[in-house]
Amino acid sequence: MSSSTIQPFPVAGTPVDEVVRDLDARRSGDVRWAEGRTFGLVFDGGPEVRQVAEEAARLFLHENALNTSAFPSLGEIQTELCAWTADLLHGPPEAAGFLTSGGTESILCAVEAARERAAVERGVVDPEIVLARSAHAAFHKAAHLFGLRTRVVPVTDDWTADVDAVADAVGPSTALVVASAPQYPQGVVDPVAEMAGLADSVGANCHVDACMGGFVLPFATDEDPDAWGSPPWDLGVNGVTSISADVHKLGYAPKGVSILLHRSRELRRYQTFVFDDWLGGRYATPNLQGTRSGLPMAAAWAVVRHLGRDGYRRLVRATLEAADRIRAGVRAIDGLSVPGDPRHHLLSITADPAADVPVSIPALGEALAARHWHLDRQGPPDGLHLTVSAGNVPTVNEWLADLSDAVVEARERGNIDPADDGSYATLE
Ligand SMILES: Cc1ncc(COP(=O)(O)O)c(C=O)c1O
Known part of the structure; x- marks a missing residue:
């Protein structure tokens, strides 16, 4: 038997219904999320939420947010989703953000923005991220990609970041302190205020990874502050400079959208990339993507508006x-x-x-x-x-x-x- 991974490229086309049947059949071995049998990966808000997302997705399937002048609809969608989320997460009036494709991309952009700020404002040439062992692996990916060193601190007996160890690790090279609300492995919320204060003491960024909690914790506190409340953890905390909240998780939107908010437009500037020294004209992107599907953006907007x-x-x-x-x-x-x-x-x-x-x-x-x-x-x-x-x-x-x-x-x-x-x- 050949061990080649190459298969002949399809020569003749295939009718639409056959293509769809084939695709559908391939799903038979997939996890049964629609029956509520997966704890993670897919987040199902129910039939009406699926319907509004699917209708928005059909409308925006082909749109491209690379150029929001060509698609002002997508510019508005981005602005509104960020503004609504800034309200939810107690952002100051100057708070500003962008949509990304997911939690990992939000984290990558937050790390890159922190590195840039540390270099520009404090001349840091050997930037470090201070993060607990519980912080999401995407921060290590960002450090690897963007050339930062990680200073990993332990968690305490309750699995939250050890603040004393954070204090020991924070110093002149710190570009970013990471807190999670909640962290993925045990689901507990880090002592955000203390960690943000330590970041602030050296002029570093503090990013709150609320990819999982951003669309849960605010409503949990509203519903039952005694049982489900948390100490302050969002942009209402002094020293928190950025926060990520994934609409495609507990925001119940389909995959491909997260919100990265910064405390101010000035801080947000460190996230963007602008280049016009090539033959193709001015090129400016707010995140890691170039061409950017309008589908997840519109679907997320529709779900948030609907709910x-x-x-x-x-x-x-x-x-x-x-x-x-x-x-x-x-x-x-x-x-x-x-x-x-x-x-x-x-x-x-x-x-x-x-x-x-x-x-x-x-x-x-x-x-x-x-x-x-x-x-x-x-x-x-x-x-x-x-x-x-x-x-x-x-x-x-x-x-x-x-x-x-x-x-x-x-x-x-x-x-x-x-x-x-x-x-x-x-x-x-
Ligand atoms: C706390 C936390 N942050 C970040 C991420 C990464 O998000 P994504 O898988 O959307 O890239 C996850 C994913 O589970 C997470 O739980």
Whole structure:
């Protein structure tokens, strides 16, 4: 058998209905997000939210936001989404932002902007990012791509960034301090005010990664400040210079859109790239893309407009009630634990080392996968990750029942070799 990865390029065309049938058939092995069986990856706001997104997507499928003079509609969409989000996240009147293609791109742009500011305003030639071990891997990607050094600090027993260690790490070379609201692995919110103060003390940026929390935490506080509130974490905190909030996660928009806000237009300037010394004329881009699809921008605008504060509050309440039930259910099972005290929609499940009969996390993951539940692996510590969203709400009872069965099965199988390397993203 040939080992070539090359296949003949299709010669004859294929009729539309056959192409669509073929594509649809390929989805048969995909995770069943529409049935609420994935905890992460896809965030489903329900049939009306899908409808408004799909109609907006059809209208803007071919539009290109590379040039918002040619498509002023997309310029307005970007401006309004940023302005609405700045209001939600307590931005000052001068706050300004751009849309990006997702959390990673927002983070890359925030890091690049921090590096530029440190170089221009403070002459920093060897810039550093101070970040906790819990901060998203995209910050390491940014450091790698843009030539910054990382100063990684530990987390404390509650899994939040260790402020004393941040204080020790911050210095003249600091370009950026990263705080998360919440961080992905355990779902807890970092001490943002303290971290932002430390960044400010050396004139560095402080970016709050609210990719997961930006469209949850504000509504959670409105709904039940005692149960679901958090200490101040957004642009209302002095020293926070930028923040990322992903509309394509808990904003319930389809994939391809995040919002990166800066405290002021001056700070936002460090994010943009302008060049006119080639033969093609002036070239200016606000993020890493050139050609930029209008589809996710318009779909995100439509979803936010459709839901409004009231719609988000409704979805957040249902989601956080479900997450609370899930946490209680997991903690009630001998052998499992939920690290830290996450109050919102993210949590992880780890094995309780003190249990009489330990539960193997890879075996548990496989037993749940056999029941058609998708949870990403994470670690250390070895665990299963849940980002709970509105689509999971109707399935909580079934999931908890399957979890109990899966634990029994995992105990019977004992420790197994993981079927994969525990990563939650792959290259194929
Ligand atoms: C806290 C946090 N930040 C950033 C990201 C990266 O976002 P994206 O996958 O949209 O690039 C994620 C993804 O899960 C995340 O959880």
